[in-house]
Each structure stands twice: as structure tokens, then as C-alpha cells.
Amino acid sequence: MADKKDIVLYFSPHQDDELLTMGVDICKTCLLPNKEVHIVLCTDGSKSPARQRLNSNKICQIHHQIHNYNLSEEEFIKARDCEFIASCTAMGIPLENIHIYEKRAVDGSLSVEYAKEIIKHFVSIYGKDVEIRTIAPFRFGRYQHEDHYNLGLAAKALLKERFFKKSKFFIESYHYPKGKRKFVLSLFFNMQKEEISDEIRSKIERVIQQSYTCWKPEEKRYAIGYHCVTDIFEYYKNNIASYSIKSRLIK
Template identity: 30%
Template sequence: MTNADQVVVFVSPHQDDETLAMGSAIRNHIEQGYDVHVLLATNGINSGARPIVGLTRTKFTDARDNELRRATATLGVPPENLHISRHSTEDGNLTIQAATDSIAWFLDRHPAAWVKAYSPHSATGRHADHVMSGVAAANLHAAGQITNLRHYVEPWLVDTFRAAHPAVRLGPERATSLATVQAAYDSYGDGYGIGHISVPTFFAAGRPDPVNYWHVP
């Protein structure tokens, strides 16, 4: 079996999470020849950027999805490997069950996929949707439905996470193609620039050195 035969899916709770906390890992896996996919779990409608850009709910979600498409394409993910879950919920309302349904839907099609998801461990400042998606992946792993799982932690919360969970060992991962990952960061400033409007400090802080932090179950 070659790397090209191995499916790897990155579970993104919101449009931009895949780039901010997993972008370097996504690009590195692509360069290593893996069949990389991205799975989106929510529609991103409740972003604080919506009243700023003044779009309707439908147009706002479409704009966010387009930013996701640009960013993942920049990282090198084939368009057909970007999946918007049929079980998608509004952001801020992602439940463990909805996240489980989304991941299980993908695994039904790719049962041997390696899964990359956010950490299931709570810490001050961590978005509930991030935690729920991580719990769902951890539960599927415990049930034997995921055989290879890696959890990611928000780079801007690494110190807080380590303080809350000192026994959890985090491994850093840097991009082998720094300019490509930085370009994915920049793509969230194109068009309506919703990503940069939503969390400008996260993009500004992470772009110069987009390190991803992960732990195993």
C-alpha cells in the first residue's frame, strides 16, 4: 500500500479551522502523497462577521464556503475531496451526535481513513464546537471505527491547553512549504474576507509561523 492509497480526512468544525490549526499538517500530508480530504461540520452562519458584511444567511454561508474552497485549493486539496457534511448544523450548536454522524458518514465511504480532528479536552477559550467534534472522533476511535486518530489544539490556546492538561503531550508540526500555508491564510482575506474579519488576531499571529499542535488519543 502506498501513501496515495491511504485516505486522510481533516475534520473542520468551521470554515477556517482547517487552515488555522491544521493547515501545515494538511499541506505536509499532501506533499507526502496521501489522499487528503477535508470535512466541514457546520455552516458558519453565526459568525460575528455576518452583520459587518451585511449578507443574507444563505449568501453568508456561501461566502464562507467559498473561502474554505479557496483555502483548501491553495493547500492542494482537490475540489472533490472537500466535503460539506449532510449532517451540518449551525455553528455554536454542534452536538456530539451531529459531529459523530458527519464523521461516520465519511467513514462509511472510506472505512480505513485516518482521521485528524480537534482535541476532545476542554480548556478555557476553546470553542464548544471544536470540543464536540473532538469528542465525537475520540468516541469513534474507542469504538474501533477509527483506527488512526490525531487530535489538534488551537495554536493560540496552546499554553492554556498545556496548563489545563499537563499530562497530554503535544507535538508541534511545521509546514514544509511555508509560503503555501501562508497563502492559504491570505485566502481568508480575499473576497468578503470573512475569516480575517471573524478572528483577525488568530490569522495575524499564526501566519508568520503556522505551527500545528497535536496529540494522540
């Protein structure tokens, strides 16, 4: 009988957060023979400004051509999901372990209580011994998307309630700490910067190309993630890193 693997459940608020915030850790964990990696997408990503840019009938500053694709909301969500699946599979997550939650929240409406319901649903399937990994619910004096913040708060609350025993929280790439803030987070929140090998760095670069910057409109690949947060993708490509905060409840 094969040894039982430890299950790691990543929860991503939107399509692209799994890469921009948790990508390094996902790539590393997928290489571990004793880990079974799953990921859950919690919202539909429908409110991204990229849809307006793709439908604007104006010249795109990225592709230097007019974008007028007239994508409906349903088509837009489907295209975003396609990028999400491409990202996850390129990082090493098996297709059967990629979960687009059937009752996911509308982008921008993910409450703490509903995020708890989503997490509880998957813990009920895979057991309380799973490790939950998601975005850190800390704003650090800066804006943090409500969906991100509430998902992190939900995971933190359920950990405190002992609904599961292990967790790991990640800081968004655009919130990477520096100077005094970095010292405070390291001292009081046990924040750690993960080591990244050249292999993982190269893999992340390939994932970016194969998913959120892929521009093939004839194949319904619209580089939505890149159109949405171009500056964040550019920053991340030049500053591939991973900052995390670990928590664990001991019996």
C-alpha cells in the same frame, strides 16, 4: 495497478478552522504520495459576527471604508464556503475531496451525537482504515467553541469504540501551550510540535492571502474569516505552528 493510498479524513467545524488549526498538517500531508487527503466541513458557519460587520453601514477598521453589503444569511454562508474551498484547494486538496456535508449542522449547534453521525457517514464510505484528524477536545482551562469541543469529543469517543483505528488531534493556534502547561501536555498527552519547513510556511502565508483575507467585494470575496477573527489571523501569521496529539488503537 497503482499502490493503494492511505486515506486521511480531516473534519473542520467551521470555515477557517482547517487553516488556522490544521493547515500545516494538511499542507504537509498533501505532499505525501502515499496519502489521499479529504476534508469535511461540519457546520454552515452562519453565526459569525462578520456578517453584522459587513452589513453594519459603519467604517471598517480593517479596510477603512463603509461596509454595507446587506448579505442575507444564505449569501453569507455561500461566501464563507467559497473561502473554505479556496483555502483547501490552495493547501493541495483536490476539489473532489472537499466535502461540504449536505446535512451539516447550523453554526453553534453541533452536538457530540450529531458529530458522531457525520464522522460515521464518511467512515462508512471510505472504510475503517481511514485516519481521522480534527480538533483536540481539551479546553486547557480556556474557552473552546462548543462545535470544536463536541467534534473532538465525538472523534475521541468513536476511536475508543474502535469505529476507526487512527486519529490525530490538533490544538487551536490561540491555545498554543507555553511553560508548565506545555510540559504537562507533552508528558501526559504525547503532544508534539511539528517541524515546519520554509516551503510549508510560505505556502500557509499564500493560503491566507488567497482565502480568508482576500478582499474583492466585486467578486463576492469579503474576507469573512479575517473580519470574524482578525486577532487570531494576525497571531497565526506571526506564529505559524502545529501542535498535535496522536492516538492509535492496535489490534
